[in-house]
Amino acid sequence: MNITIIAETSGNQLHSVTSQLAGAAGSLGGTITLLCPGGVGESEASEISGVSKVVSLKGDCFSSFDSGAWSAVMAPHCEGVVIASSSPTGRELASQIASKLGVPVVQDLTEIGQDLKMTRSIYSGKAVETFTASGSCVITLRQNAFESAGSDGNAELITVDSTSEVSVAVKEAMAKAGERLDVSEADIIISGGRGMGDPANFSHLNEVADVIGAAVGASRAAVDSWDEIPHSMQVGQTGKTVNPSLYIAVGISGAIQHLAGMRSSKYIVAINKDPDAPIFGVADYGIVATWEEALPSLKEELAKL
Amino acid sequence: MRIYSRNVRDTMTIAVLLKQVPDTTAKITVSEGRVDQGSVSKWSTSPYDEYALEYALQLKESGAGDLVAITCGPSRSSKMLTDAAAVGVDSMLHVEADTSEMDSKQIQSILAAAIKHCGADVILCGKQAADTNSGSTGPGLASLIGAACVGMVSEVSMNGDGFSALRGSPSGNERVVVSKPCLFAFDKAGTELRRPNVKGIMMAKKKVIETVSPGDLGVDIGESGIKIQAHDSPPEKPPGQKFEGAESVPTVVAKLREEANVI
Numbered sequence: 001m002n003i004t005i006i007a008e009t010s011g012n013q014l015h016s017v018t019s020q021l022a023g024a025a026g027s028l029g030g031t032i033t034l035l036c037p038g039g040v041g042e043s044e045a046s047e048i049s050g051v052s053k054v055v056s057l058k059g060d061c062f063s064s065f066d067s068g069a070w071s072a073v074m075a076p077h078c079e080g081v082v083i084a085s086s087s088p089t090g091r092e093l094a095s096q097i098a099s100k101l102g103v104p105v106v107q108d109l110t111e112i113g114q115d116l117k118m119t120r121s122i123y124s125g126k127a128v129e130t131f132t133a134s135g136s137c138v139i140t141l142r143q144n145a146f147e148s149a150g151s152d153g154n155a156e157l158i159t160v161d162s163t164s165e166v167s168v169a170v171k172e173a174m175a176k177a178g179e180r181l182d183v184s185e186a187d188i189i190i191s192g193g194r195g196m197g198d199p200a201n202f203s204h205l206n207e208v209a210d211v212i213g214a215a216v217g218a219s220r221a222a223v224d225s226w227d228e229i230p231h232s233m234q235v236g237q238t239g240k241t242v243n244p245s246l247y248i249a250v251g252i253s254g255a256i257q258h259l260a261g262m263r264s265s266k267y268i269v270a271i272n273k274d275p276d277a278p279i280f281g282v283a284d285y286g287i288v289a290t291w292e293e294a295l296p297s298l299k300e301e302l303a304k305l
Numbered sequence: 306m307r308i309y310s311r312n313v314r315d316t317m318t319i320a321v322l323l324k325q326v327p328d329t330t331a332k333i334t335v336s337e338g339r340v341d342q343g344s345v346s347k348w349s350t351s352p353y354d355e356y357a358l359e360y361a362l363q364l365k366e367s368g369a370g371d372l373v374a375i376t377c378g379p380s381r382s383s384k385m386l387t388d389a390a391a392v393g394v395d396s397m398l399h400v401e402a403d404t405s406e407m408d409s410k411q412i413q414s415i416l417a418a419a420i421k422h423c424g425a426d427v428i429l430c431g432k433q434a435a436d437t438n439s440g441s442t443g444p445g446l447a448s449l450i451g452a453a454c455v456g457m458v459s460e461v462s463m464n465g466d467g468f469s470a471l472r473g474s475p476s477g478n479e480r481v482v483v484s485k486p487c488l489f490a491f492d493k494a495g496t497e498l499r500r501p502n503v504k505g506i507m508m509a510k511k512k513v514i515e516t517v518s519p520g521d522l523g524v525d526i527g528e529s530g531i532k533i534q535a536h537d538s539p540p541e542k543p544p545g546q547k548f549e550g551a552e553s554v555p556t557v558v559a560k561l562r563e564e565a566n567v568i
Contacts, residue, residue, distance in 0.1 A: 099448035293551035
């Protein structure tokens with residue numbers, strides 16, 4: 001079986017999830033080709049264990065994101081099972097490639113087994129679907145759900161000069177205000193809900209996050225209540241589905257939409273003053289306390305480590 | 306004499322794609338290996354589609370063209386189209402089909418035919434539906450119909466003969482411009498969603514939904530390339546440990562380090 005991986009890039013570097021895609025591909029067994037859009041990270045990509053060939057696609061269209069143009073260049077190089085990251089750009093590219101190849105696409109898988117038996121969560125984690133693909137398909141994988149491949153590979157590197165007509169013209173790029181880690185990237189997340197009382201109090205969550213290198217998230221109630229808390233921080237059904245190693249929920253009661261987006265976290269800590277809050281139902285460790293009392297102590301204890 | 310603000314050169318048709326999904330507050334139960342749709346307490350328009358609808362209405366109001374709402378789904382989905390008509394959609398197309406076991410290719414082939422049937426060249430949809438959470442439909446369709454694709458959109462407006470949109474990017478936001486044919490897949494936007502008023506609801510009752518089958522549109526969807534084996538409820542977590550008071554924080558931190566080994 002042939003497997004084609006679409007490298008995930010971050011600026012002008014290879015994103016670490018690319019190695020997880022290769023790890024998952026390796027478990028399927030087969031010949032792995034890795035495509036680097038724009039040639040980004042080609043040498044690092046060639047060192048990923050298990051990759052036979054890296055195709056570095058260089059062309060003017062790769063200077064800004066246009067899934068139509070990118071997929072037009074990439075699709076002819078895709079064979080067999082095509083694997084991408086389930087990031088927003090990964091999904092968009094995967095869908096376009098599937099359409100151009102005339103094969104189905106399935107997004108955001110959390111497991112892949114033998115004979116292409118695959119698992120994904122549906123209804124934002126309220127149910128789990130297992131399915132099989134009958135042949136070639138495009139799949140995207142959830143970040144942090146698969147083990148990374150090693151870095152002792154030595155793949156053949158091929159450069160292809162090819163471009164396609166760009167139909168999405170970028171007129172202006174605006175950088176994010178504040179460079180905090182995104183919740184979908186983070187291995188540890190600390191999230192606040194409406195129980196934080198005031199958006200300014202999220203600064204206390206930021207302080208704890210800084211001690212342990214965590215991302216700061218929020219419940220839908222907090223995002224809807226306060227303009228200062230952007231939707232990009234929202235964890236839950238209309239926000240981001242996350243599965244970090246550790247999720248700390250502070251002042252979050254645990255509405256069904258929120259639980260759906262974070263219940264697959266490996267460990268969950270809940271801090272809430274209401275002992276009956278539904279969040280305690282999914283927490284491995286629950287602390288019945290106000291955030292005002294608990295957060296200073298949490299910051300101090302974590303700083304000691 | 307009435308003066309039309311609409312540009313007479315313009316004969317554009319805007320389509321908004323809507324999907325009816327279990328409301329995000331609804332409980333999902335599994336019965337005999339499938340999600341039990343009969344037990345869903347409330348069906349709603351998928352949340353991101355609502356932002357697509359809002360901006361489609363704004364485009365229509367700025368004179369971009371007529372607006373058609375399209376859905377592909379079972380008969381219950383027609384209520385959602387009537388709701389869309391109540392806030393100002395001009396016409397509605399319902400492709401009646403059970404999509405629950407279809408793969409992305411089958412659904413996209415139906416929607417591509419529906420778009421062609423309506424003659425739409427500007428398409429708005431949600432970035433993903435709240436049931437499958439996939440996000441395949443918009444970009445896949447864009448490829449099928451040869452439209453420029455803009456994802457993660459939070460704003461769109463007319464810009465000369467084309468459109469200007471704000472989209473999320475890995476490093477922030479980008480302002481992009483495109484020409485028709487084009488497709489915008491919406492993220493949550495900063496705008497308020499409009500709610501129907503009494504007049505809108507009365508008007509909507511008079512509007513007729515065009516209901517067709519995939520076959521009526523000349524689509525042969527073929528076989529699904531994906532076979533669903535089973536739906537299951539997510540694994541139950543064993544009950545956790547609960548502690549009283551902030552004085553237990555050091556205990557929990559110690560457990561995170563020693564039992565859970567995550568910090």
